[in-house]
Amino acid sequence: MVRRALLLLFLIAVCFAGDNLTPDEPLLDASDATLISSGDKFELGFFSPDPTSPNRYVGIWFYNMAPQTVVWVANRRTPVVGRSGNLSVTSAGMLILSDGNSTIWSSSGSPALANPVARLLDTGNFVVGETGSSGSPTWQSFDLPTDTLLPGMQIGINLTSGRRANLTAWRTAVDPSPGDFVMGVDWRGVPQMVVWRGTQPYWRAGPSNGLYLSGAPQMYTENLVDYQYTIDGRDFLLGYTLRNPSITTRITLNYSGLNQIQTWVDGSQAWNVRGYVPLDPCDYYGTCGPYGVCYPNTSPLCQCLPGFHPENEHNWDLLRDWSDGCLRNTNLDCRNGTDGFFKQSGVKLPDTSTAELYESINLDECETRCLSNCSCAAYASANISSGGSGCIIWTAAPTDIKCFSDSGSGQDLYIRLAAADMIAISESSKSNRGRQAMIISVSCAGIFLAALVASVLLIRKMRRSTANPTSSDLFFYSTISSHNNRGSLREGQEIAVKRLSKTSAQGADEFKNEVMLIAKLQHRNLVRLLGCCIQAGERILMYEYMPHGSLDTFLFDIENRLLADWQTRYNIIVGIARGLLYLHHDSRYRIIHRDLKLSNILLDKDLTPKISDFGMARIFGGDEMMGNTTKVVGTYGYMSPEYAMDGIFSIKSDVFSFGVIMLEILWSLWKEDKALELVDDSLAQSFPINEVLACIKVGLLCVQERPEDRPTMSSVLLMLSSDASMLPEPKPPGFVVTKEPSETDTSTSKGDSLTRNHLSITVLDGR
Numbered sequence: 001m002v003r004r005a006l007l008l009l010f011l012i013a014v015c016f017a018g019d020n021l022t023p024d025e026p027l028l029d030a031s032d033a034t035l036i037s038s039g040d041k042f043e044l045g046f047f048s049p050d051p052t053s054p055n056r057y058v059g060i061w062f063y064n065m066a067p068q069t070v071v072w073v074a075n076r077r078t079p080v081v082g083r084s085g086n087l088s089v090t091s092a093g094m095l096i097l098s099d100g101n102s103t104i105w106s107s108s109g110s111p112a113l114a115n116p117v118a119r120l121l122d123t124g125n126f127v128v129g130e131t132g133s134s135g136s137p138t139w140q141s142f143d144l145p146t147d148t149l150l151p152g153m154q155i156g157i158n159l160t161s162g163r164r165a166n167l168t169a170w171r172t173a174v175d176p177s178p179g180d181f182v183m184g185v186d187w188r189g190v191p192q193m194v195v196w197r198g199t200q201p202y203w204r205a206g207p208s209n210g211l212y213l214s215g216a217p218q219m220y221t222e223n224l225v226d227y228q229y230t231i232d233g234r235d236f237l238l239g240y241t242l243r244n245p246s247i248t249t250r251i252t253l254n255y256s257g258l259n260q261i262q263t264w265v266d267g268s269q270a271w272n273v274r275g276y277v278p279l280d281p282c283d284y285y286g287t288c289g290p291y292g293v294c295y296p297n298t299s300p301l302c303q304c305l306p307g308f309h310p311e312n313e314h315n316w317d318l319l320r321d322w323s324d325g326c327l328r329n330t331n332l333d334c335r336n337g338t339d340g341f342f343k344q345s346g347v348k349l350p351d352t353s354t355a356e357l358y359e360s361i362n363l364d365e366c367e368t369r370c371l372s373n374c375s376c377a378a379y380a381s382a383n384i385s386s387g388g389s390g391c392i393i394w395t396a397a398p399t400d401i402k403c404f405s406d407s408g409s410g411q412d413l414y415i416r417l418a419a420a421d422m423i424a425i426s427e428s429s430k431s432n433r434g435r436q437a438m439i440i441s442v443s444c445a446g447i448f449l450a451a452l453v454a455s456v457l458l459i460r461k462m463r464r465s466t467a468n469p470t471s472s473d474l475f476f477y478s479t480i481s482s483h484n485n486r487g488s489l490r491e492g493q494e495i496a497v498k499r500l501s502k503t504s505a506q507g508a509d510e511f512k513n514e515v516m517l518i519a520k521l522q523h524r525n526l527v528r529l530l531g532c533c534i535q536a537g538e539r540i541l542m543y544e545y546m547p548h549g550s551l552d553t554f555l556f557d558i559e560n561r562l563l564a565d566w567q568t569r570y571n572i573i574v575g576i577a578r579g580l581l582y583l584h585h586d587s588r589y590r591i592i593h594r595d596l597k598l599s600n601i602l603l604d605k606d607l608t609p610k611i612s613d614f615g616m617a618r619i620f621g622g623d624e625m626m627g628n629t630t631k632v633v634g635t636y637g638y639m640s641p642e643y644a645m646d647g648i649f650s651i652k653s654d655v656f657s658f659g660v661i662m663l664e665i666l667w668s669l670w671k672e673d674k675a676l677e678l679v680d681d682s683l684a685q686s687f688p689i690n691e692v693l694a695c696i697k698v699g700l701l702c703v704q705e706r707p708e709d710r711p712t713m714s715s716v717l718l719m720l721s722s723d724a725s726m727l728p729e730p731k732p733p734g735f736v737v738t739k740e741p742s743e744t745d746t747s748t749s750k751g752d753s754l755t756r757n758h759l760s761i762t763v764l765d766g767r
């Protein structure tokens with residue numbers, strides 16, 4: 001009896017352990033014990049982020065908050081398996097987590113305390129110190145942040161003390177082990193806050209500009225917190241305090257690399273995101289390369305600074321790969337003092353890891369200093385808060401410049417330019433002889449307008465055909481006004497018109513993509529583009545006219561069906577294969593169509609198939625075989641599993657779509673009960689049954705699950721003319737995961753297709 005009562009008392013004592021841990025009282029997972037800070041703000045104990053896993057972690061979370069929001073994890077790399085965890089503080093003052101047999105995790109250092117106590121404070125800090133002492137703790141969890149920055153914590157670098165603290169994201173939502181994303185300080189040059197993915201910079205919050213981190217004004221504007229930058233030479237520590245301490249706030253680095261500032265809303269029991277980065281494509285590191293500027297709301301995203309041109313025009317214009325950046329139009333004349341500066345307002349400061357800080361000089365002195373050093377490429381103010389001073393000088397090409405679209409954000413960057421380029425930029429601006437250098441300034445908002453005008457005026461020259469004198473380069477809208485999909489030129493030539501409505505899913509990007517691409521391609525099995533027209537918001541493509549329309553209407557239209565005998569179908573299959581072979585291997589570029597389907601195959605008067613609709617196509621350099629996208633575009637049912645689910649596309653995802661098309665052509669034959677007819681034909685003609693079997697087998701080979709198992713288009717063509725019995729046996733076809741009712745969703749993001757809660761699995765058996 002007494003023993004039981006004692007045990008009960010002991011359990012009660014453990015369960016209501018209060019806010020501290022002493023050498024006599026360990027924290028046992030088996031007894032569900034936790035520590036709760038004295039003001040009921042935070043709780044420390046064992047938890048399982050993944051309820052299906054036996055892994056247990058010691059962590060700190062907000063007290064009495066559902067869902068549980070963990071702010072710190074002790075043993076993030078080494079979980080306790082099962083509920084045998086025991087967290088204790090040794091008599092010398094060291095924290096030890098054991099699983100009953102061995103030590104799983106322990107606090108660092110070798111303290112020598114007489115009466116140690118570990119206490120969970122209302123700030124969320126877990127500290128170890130001498131009982132009753134108010135001195136600084138010998139160990140604190142705030143020195144080892146995980147993925148959450150709480151008020152009072154700091155991340156950054158102190159080279160003197162050797163302290164380096166960063167936020168390291170969880171690996172996944174339910175796995176606290178260190179993930180790929182780390183937020184910390186890059187102390188080279190002028191110290192700046194960077195988020196790395198692995199060893200590469202992923203995005204750059206930048207240096208402090210006296211008001212906010214240059215690249216993350218959206219984390220500042222909320223009037224919610226005051227950031228504290230402790231900057232001393234190369235040391236840079238970042239922390240914050242709350243303007244209103246009653247608002248529960250946290251800053252996290254999400255496992256997906258997202259940096260967020262969030263506040264807890266009691267009423268709705270949810271976190272409210274108050275600011276986050278990356279916000280737009282321009283936040284990703286180095287998108288536009290050296291001397292390139294990223295404009296979040298324009299297309300294309302990148303432009304060279306005025307006075308510069310793309311280093312690699314092909315990559316820049318065609319591949320939309322801007323990472324090579326830009327080169328000067330005119331070299332600097334660094335000795336004669338004729339160089340000037342172009343002032344770009346509203347920007348995020350370029351990467352400062354190659355820059356230098358001059359703490360006490362003002363902007364005029366900075367300009368003089370820049371002109372006096374041949375390697376100076378740009379300068380900017382180091383502190384834009386009123387009364388702030390100092391300047392930053394870049395001696396290497398400035399990289400990772402973003403132009404903020406809202407006028408309030410960003411600051412001025414002065415780019416050094418040769419006099420000839422200054423004059424070219426602004427013919428009208430008079431060179432001011434009173435000053436040593438002239439400065440032309442442009443704000444981001446102004447550039448944004450100019451970019452819009454430029455993209456409206458963009459009318460690419462189409463190839464000119466001598467064989468066809470009626471086709472010409474450009475048309476005015478009135479010349480081809482048409483109301484359905486068909487029109488004719490004044491000369492009488494019939495054309496197919498693709499008119500993009502302003503609400504068309506095909507954006508300006510896709511339109512430009514399509515025009516540039518088709519203009520460069522010439523093949524019997526690709527549709528020919530005759531011209532295009534961009535006028536007053538109308539975007540129109542003109543193709544050669546295809547009297548038989550698209551393959552889907554052809555196959556399923558009763559009148560046409562009569563035309564669609566086996567030989568026709570076989571020729572169509574071979575024609576599509578040839579067109580695709582050209583795209584994949586024989587043209588100047590490697591082109592992945594990404595949206596092959598029946599409705600994108602057009603038939604001319606001789607029933608020659610022509611691949612059309614290059615709006616989603618992607619072009620690759622010679623050796624590249626594969627791409628990856630977060631925006632999965634295309635048509636479900638035709639998409640290969642790896643593309644639909646992981647966004648990975650390659651020539652093999654086109655092969656998959658081709659396989660589906662083939663099976664559809666064969667299937668339609670089957671549905672129309674032509675199987676018998678086939679047999680009859682087989683008697684009359686020489687071996688078409690073999691052709692049919694070969695086609696079925698090739699179709700099945702093309703839709704195999706694993707891309708590496710699928711044949712290339714050159715093998716497909718070879719196999720189409722082979723004996724079916726010689727072909728390899730296909731493995732089971734790939735499954736495509738689709739959103740429930742709609743199978744023709746064309747612009748579903750990867751996020752949607754990965755929501756596994758409402759999935760249906762469709763076997764591709766030729767819909």
Ligand SMILES: *[C@@H]1O[C@H](CO)[C@@H](O)[C@H](O)[C@H]1NC(C)=O
Pocket residue numbers: 026028086087088096098100
């Ligand atoms: C917990 O660990 C401490 C020290 O590591 C040990 O003294 C104590 O006996 C353990 N308690 C239990 C219940 O395992």
Ligand SMILES: *[C@@H]1O[C@H](CO)[C@@H](O)[C@H](O)[C@H]1NC(C)=O
Pocket residue numbers: 081082084099100101
């Ligand atoms: C402790 O060690 C014993 C013997 O090796 C083993 O049976 C037991 O599972 C271990 N306990 C834990 C929690 O690892």
Ligand SMILES: *[C@@H]1O[C@H](CO)[C@@H](O)[C@H](O)[C@H]1NC(C)=O
Pocket residue numbers: 158159160161230231232235236237
């Ligand atoms: C860096 O650490 C040293 C020694 O601990 C300390 O004196 C100094 O104030 C710290 N610097 C910053 C910027 O916090």
Ligand SMILES: *[C@@H]1O[C@H](CO)[C@@H](O)[C@H](O)[C@H]1NC(C)=O
Pocket residue numbers: 164165166168182184196
């Ligand atoms: C982040 O901090 C951890 C722990 O202090 C350290 O091991 C790691 O090297 C740091 N990473 C970076 C990129 O600074």
Ligand SMILES: *[C@@H]1O[C@H](CO)[C@@H](O)[C@H](O)[C@H]1NC(C)=O
Pocket residue numbers: 252254255256258260
């Ligand atoms: C992390 O981001 C994902 C989306 O990217 C979101 O669903 C999730 O709630 C975020 N997690 C946290 C802890 O903020």
Ligand SMILES: *[C@@H]1O[C@H](CO)[C@@H](O)[C@H](O)[C@H]1NC(C)=O
Pocket residue numbers: 332333334335336
């Ligand atoms: C500098 O000026 C001299 C004489 O005025 C001229 O010959 C020279 O080409 C100039 N240098 C450059 C780099 O423009």
Ligand SMILES: *[C@@H]1O[C@H](CO)[C@@H](O)[C@H](O)[C@H]1NC(C)=O
Pocket residue numbers: 356372373374375376395
């Ligand atoms: C120009 O700047 C570079 C980089 O800061 C420096 O190494 C070099 O000494 C400077 N040259 C002169 C003449 O000041």
Ligand SMILES: *[C@@H]1O[C@H](CO)[C@@H](O)[C@H](O)[C@H]1NC(C)=O
Pocket residue numbers: 208209210229231383384385386387388389
């Ligand atoms: C910027 O200047 C202001 C005003 O002089 C000063 O209070 C602040 O500490 C400076 N900030 C930085 C990051 O230098």
